[in-house]
Amino acid sequence: MPAASTDPARGARAARAARAARAARAVVGVVGFTPVVADFPLGPRLMAGLEARLPGHPQVSVRNMSWSPIHIVQQFQDLGADRPARIVLVGAAATCARAGRIRVWRWTGGRLPDAAVQARVYEAVTGVVDLENTLMIGERFGIWPAECYTVEVELPPETFGTMVMAEAEARPGPALRAEIGFDPGAAADRLASRAAGLAIRGDAARAVAAKGARDLAPVASFHRTRVTGTKTRRHS
Amino acid sequence: MCFENLPVEFDEQGNARLKDGVKNPYDYQTRTPEEREARLKDLAGRNGQLVDIDYDPVTRVAGALAFHTTVDLEQGVVLDTNSMATLFRGYEVILRGRDPRDAAFISSRACGVCGGVHSTASALSIEMALGIRPPPLGIVVRNLLLSCEYLYDNPLHLFVLAGPDFSESLVRQTNPEIWDKAEGAATRHKDLHGYATIGAILHDLNPLTGKLYLEALQMTRVAREAYVLLGGKYPHPETIIPGGVTTFVDITVLNEFYMKMVKFFDYAKKCVGLWDDVFDFFLEADPRYLDCGRLDATMVDLGQWDHEDHYDATYANCNDWGVKRWSTPGVLVGGKLVTNRLTDINVGLEEFVEHSYYEQWEDYPFKTDPAGNPLSPNHPWNKTTIPRPGSQNWKERYSWATTPTWDRRTFEAGAYARVYLSAVSGKLPPSPFVESTGQSLRLRVARGEALPERTFEWSPPLVWNAFERNRARAYAVAFNLMVTMENLTRAMELVKAGETRVATPFEIPPEGHAIGVGFWGAGRGFLSHHCEIRDGLLANYQIVTPSTINACPRTPWGEPGPYERSVLNTTIVESNFKDDSDFQGIDILRAIRSFDPCMPCTTHVMVEGSDRVVTREVTTCACGID
Numbered sequence: 001m002p003a004a005s006t007d008p009a010r011g012a013r014a015a016r017a018a019r020a021a022r023a024a025r026a027v028v029g030v031v032g033f034t035p036v037v038a039d040f041p042l043g044p045r046l047m048a049g050l051e052a053r054l055p056g057h058p059q060v061s062v063r064n065m066s067w068s069p070i071h072i073v074q075q076f077q078d079l080g081a082d083r084p085a086r087i088v089l090v091g092a093a094a095t096c097a098r099a100g101r102i103r104v105w106r107w108t109g110g111r112l113p114d115a116a117v118q119a120r121v122y123e124a125v126t127g128v129v130d131l132e133n134t135l136m137i138g139e140r141f142g143i144w145p146a147e148c149y150t151v152e153v154e155l156p157p158e159t160f161g162t163m164v165m166a167e168a169e170a171r172p173g174p175a176l177r178a179e180i181g182f183d184p185g186a187a188a189d190r191l192a193s194r195a196a197g198l199a200i201r202g203d204a205a206r207a208v209a210a211k212g213a214r215d216l217a218p219v220a221s222f223h224r225t226r227v228t229g230t231k232t233r234r235h236s
Numbered sequence: 237m238c239f240e241n242l243p244v245e246f247d248e249q250g251n252a253r254l255k256d257g258v259k260n261p262y263d264y265q266t267r268t269p270e271e272r273e274a275r276l277k278d279l280a281g282r283n284g285q286l287v288d289i290d291y292d293p294v295t296r297v298a299g300a301l302a303f304h305t306t307v308d309l310e311q312g313v314v315l316d317t318n319s320m321a322t323l324f325r326g327y328e329v330i331l332r333g334r335d336p337r338d339a340a341f342i343s344s345r346a347c348g349v350c351g352g353v354h355s356t357a358s359a360l361s362i363e364m365a366l367g368i369r370p371p372p373l374g375i376v377v378r379n380l381l382l383s384c385e386y387l388y389d390n391p392l393h394l395f396v397l398a399g400p401d402f403s404e405s406l407v408r409q410t411n412p413e414i415w416d417k418a419e420g421a422a423t424r425h426k427d428l429h430g431y432a433t434i435g436a437i438l439h440d441l442n443p444l445t446g447k448l449y450l451e452a453l454q455m456t457r458v459a460r461e462a463y464v465l466l467g468g469k470y471p472h473p474e475t476i477i478p479g480g481v482t483t484f485v486d487i488t489v490l491n492e493f494y495m496k497m498v499k500f501f502d503y504a505k506k507c508v509g510l511w512d513d514v515f516d517f518f519l520e521a522d523p524r525y526l527d528c529g530r531l532d533a534t535m536v537d538l539g540q541w542d543h544e545d546h547y548d549a550t551y552a553n554c555n556d557w558g559v560k561r562w563s564t565p566g567v568l569v570g571g572k573l574v575t576n577r578l579t580d581i582n583v584g585l586e587e588f589v590e591h592s593y594y595e596q597w598e599d600y601p602f603k604t605d606p607a608g609n610p611l612s613p614n615h616p617w618n619k620t621t622i623p624r625p626g627s628q629n630w631k632e633r634y635s636w637a638t639t640p641t642w643d644r645r646t647f648e649a650g651a652y653a654r655v656y657l658s659a660v661s662g663k664l665p666p667s668p669f670v671e672s673t674g675q676s677l678r679l680r681v682a683r684g685e686a687l688p689e690r691t692f693e694w695s696p697p698l699v700w701n702a703f704e705r706n707r708a709r710a711y712a713v714a715f716n717l718m719v720t721m722e723n724l725t726r727a728m729e730l731v732k733a734g735e736t737r738v739a740t741p742f743e744i745p746p747e748g749h750a751i752g753v754g755f756w757g758a759g760r761g762f763l764s765h766h767c768e769i770r771d772g773l774l775a776n777y778q779i780v781t782p783s784t785i786n787a788c789p790r791t792p793w794g795e796p797g798p799y800e801r802s803v804l805n806t807t808i809v810e811s812n813f814k815d816d817s818d819f820q821g822i823d824i825l826r827a828i829r830s831f832d833p834c835m836p837c838t839t840h841v842m843v844e845g846s847d848r849v850v851t852r853e854v855t856t857c858a859c860g861i862d
Contacts, residue, residue: 074457118400118443125396125456126834127348127471140444 029065031091049192069137076143086147091131093152094217100182107148110213241644252609312808321637328621331777351471357754362478363549365752372544374480383720388459389759395452403441428509462496480739501684504714511710529702529827535648538755539565586614591789595622616766616778649761649782652708669718702830
C-alpha cells in the first residue's frame with residue numbers, strides 16, 4: 001500500500017475501481033475535467049450525468065483522463081490485454097464555430113509527420129491536457145481500440161474564466177448564458193447523453209462522421225506576435 | 237563585498253547597510269531601446285537579408301513563451317531579440333487575503349510540470365514567518381520528494397525536449413555536413429552507453445522513434461512512481477505542508493523507494509556519457525557552436541535539500557543552514573563566486589516591471605529584512621502585483637514576466653546553476669556520494685544492474701553556452717541521484733532509530749505581523765516564495781520562478797534578459813537553407829531551450845481588464861485535477 005495512503009477504505013475503493021476499469025469493455029474518458037465550476041460543460045455536472053446514465057451497464061466505466069497524454073499512454077500500455085474495446089473521449093473542441101455546439105466523431109486514426117506529433121508531445125510532457133493531443137499521441141503509440149469516438153463541445157475562448165468569475169460574483173444564470181452565448185449546464189447534459197449512448201451502444205450504423213489525423217487543428221500559437229521586416233516567416 | 241551596483245556595504249560583523257551619502261540609493265535610469273530600433277531600421281533598409289522571425293511558441297506549454305528575433309542571414313548573426321511571456325500567472329493576486337495554510341496547495345498550481353516544488357517553497361516561507369521547525373524525518377522526506385522531481389524533470393528535458401534538436405532527423409535537415417561527420421565519429425564513452433558512433437546516438441535521439449527518447453519517457457515514469465510512494469500523488473502533492481509532510485514512512489516504504497532509485501544508477505551514468513559525447517562532438521565539429529547561447533556565467537541559486545541537523549526555518553540563521561544544504565546557495569558573476577549567503581542573495585534581489593504588463597507599486601513597507609539588512613523598494617517583500625494588460629510595444633511593455641535582477645544584473649537560473657555553485661563553493665557537507673572540491677563536483681554513482689560504480693567529475697567550462705548548460709544538466713541527474721541516496725540513508729537511519737514524527741503541529745496566530753521566504757529550487761533552478769502574514773491572513777505573496785528569471789524582458793536601463801542576451805550572442809551555424817523560407821533557426825532554438833523554458837511557471841492565467849480570469853479551454857492543465 002502506498003505510504004501516503006492513511007485511509008484503508010480509500011485504498012480498497014481505489015483497488016476496486018482499478019479492477020472495474022480493467023474489466024470494462026467500454027470507457028468514457030473525460031479530457032479536461034475541472035471540479036471548479038459545477039455547470040462547466042466538462043465539470044461535475046457532466047460526471048454526474050454520465051454516472052446517472054450508466055447504472056445497469058457495468059461494462060462501461062467513466063474515467064477522468066485529464067492527465068498528460070503521455071501519462072494516458074502509459075496507463076493504457078499497462079492495461080495490456082485488458083484495454084477497453086471501445087472508448088469515448090469527451091472534451092473541448094479545438095475550435096469554436098458555434099458556442100455550445102456538440103459534435104460527435106468516430107476517430108479513424110492516421111499518421112502525421114513526426115515533427116507535428118513531437119510538437120504535441122512538447123505540450124503533453126509539460127502539463128498541457130488537450131483532447132486532440134491525447135488523440136494523436138495515443139494514436140502514435142497505438143493505444144486506441146478499433147472503436148474510438150470523441151464527443152466535443154465548442155467553447156468560446158473565455159468560457160471557463162467567465163464562469164469562474166460569474167460564480168465568484170454570484171452573477172445570475174441568464175446573464176452568464178447571455179455572456180458566453182450558450183447554456184453550459186444543458187451542454188453538460190447533452191455531452192453526457194451522447195457519450196453514454198455511444199459507450200453503451202457504439203455506432204453500428206456508422207452514423208457518426210469520421211475524423212482522422214489530418215482533420216486535427218494544427219498546434220497553433222496562442223499568441224500572435226508582430227512580424228515586421230523585409231521577409232517574414234512564422235515558425236511554430 | 238559582493239555588491240558592485242547596489243549601494244550596499246558590510247560592517248565588520250558582515251551585516252549589510254546602505255552606503256552613507258547616497259541620496260536615492262535605489263534610483264535607476266530608464267532607457268528605451270529607440271536607438272537600437274533606429275539602427276535596425278537602417279540596416280533593414282540597406283540589407284535585404286534582414287529577417288524578423290517569431291518563434292512562437294518555443295515549446296513548453298501552450299505557447300506561453302514567444303520569442304522575437306531579428307536575424308541577418310547573410311552574416312549569420314542575430315541583431316535583436318525580445319522574449320515575451322504571453323500569459324499572466326496571477327497567483328500573487330489569488331493568494332492575497334487567504335489563510336496561510338492554503339498557500340502550499342494553491343501556489344503548487346503555478347506549474348503543471350514542477351508539481352511539488354512550489355508546495356515546498358511555500359511551506360518553507362510559512363515556516364519562516366511563523367517559526368515552525370520541522371522534525372528531521374520531515375525534512376529528509378521533503379528532500380527525497382524534491383529529488384524525484386528533478387529525476388523526472390532533467391531527463392525529460394535532455395531527451396524529450398532538447399534532445400530532438402540534436403537528433404539525426406534535425407541535424408540532417410539543418411546541417412548535413414555535421415551529420416556526415418557524426419556518422420563516422422567514434423564515441424569516447426561506449427562503455428557507459430553502448431554506442432560506437434555519434435551518428436548512432438543522434439539516430440536514437442530521434443523524436444517518437446529513437447530508443448533514447450522512448451527510454452526517457454519510461455524513466456520519467458519511474459521517478460513519478462517514486463514520488464507517489466512518498467508523496468501520495470504527483471503533480472501537486474497534498475502531503476507537503478508547513479512544518480513537514482503528512483506522509484507515513486517506514487522501512488518498507490523506503491525500501492520500495494530504493495528499488496525505484498536503483499533503476500537510475502546506470503541511467504545516470506549513461507546520461508553523463510551520452511551527453512559528454514554528443515556535446516564534445518558538436519563543439520569539435522564546428523567551433524562556432526561555442527557561441528550558441530553564450531553568456532558570462534552569471535547565475536544565482538538558492539540551494540536545496542536541507543540538512544536535518546541544521547535547518548531551523550529561521551531567517552536569522554539562514555546563512556548557516558543555507559550552506560549546509562546538499563546543494564550550495566550562491567551567486568556567480570562572470571563565473572566568479574561572490575557569495576554563498578542567503579541574506580546577500582535576498583538583499584540583492586529586485587523585480588522591475590518597466591517592460592512588463594504591470595503597474596509600478598507605491599508601497600515601501602520593508603526598508604530592511606528581519607536581520608536589519610537594507611531592502612530595495614523593488615524587493616519581493618515590498619512588491620505589489622498590479623496587472624496592467626496592454627498592447628505589445630518593444631519600447632515599452634511586452635511581457636507578462638517581470639525582470640528579476642540581483643545587484644542590478646539579470647542572471648541565469650537552472651539545474652546547471654545548482655551543479656556549478658555546488659562545485660565551486662566547496663561547502664557541501666561530507667558525504668560518501670557527493671563531494672565539492674571548490675573547483676569541481678565529484679559524484680560517486682553506485683553499481684547498477686549492468687555497470688560498475690563510477691566516479692564522475694564536473695568542472696566549470698571555459699565558455700558557458702547552450703551545450704554546457706545541457707551538459708551540466710546531464711551531470712545534475714547523477715548529482716540528484718546521489719543526494720537522494722544520501723538522504724535515503726539518513727531517512728533509514730532515522731526510522732531505525734525509532735523516529736516517526738514527520739511534521740510539527742502549529743497554529744496560525746489570529747493577530748500579529750510576520751514575513752517569511754522560502755528559498756528553494758525547481759527542476760530548472762531558483763525558486764523563491766516571499767510571504768507577509770498579517771492577523772492570520774496572507775497580506776502579500778510573491779513568487780519568483782526560474783523561467784521568470786531567464787525569460788525576463790529588458791531591465792529598465794536596457795540590459796536584455798538571459799534568453800535575449802544568449803540569443804544575441806548566438807552565431808547562425810545552420811547551413812542548409814536558401815533563404816528565410818526554409819531557414820529553421822535551429823541554433824536560436826537550441827540556445828533558448830538550453831535554459832529548459834517552463835513557461836507555465838512564469839505564466840498561467842490572464843487577467844484582462846481588471847478582474848477577468850481567462851484560460852485556454854482546450855489545454856486545461858492537469859494541475860487542477862486530483
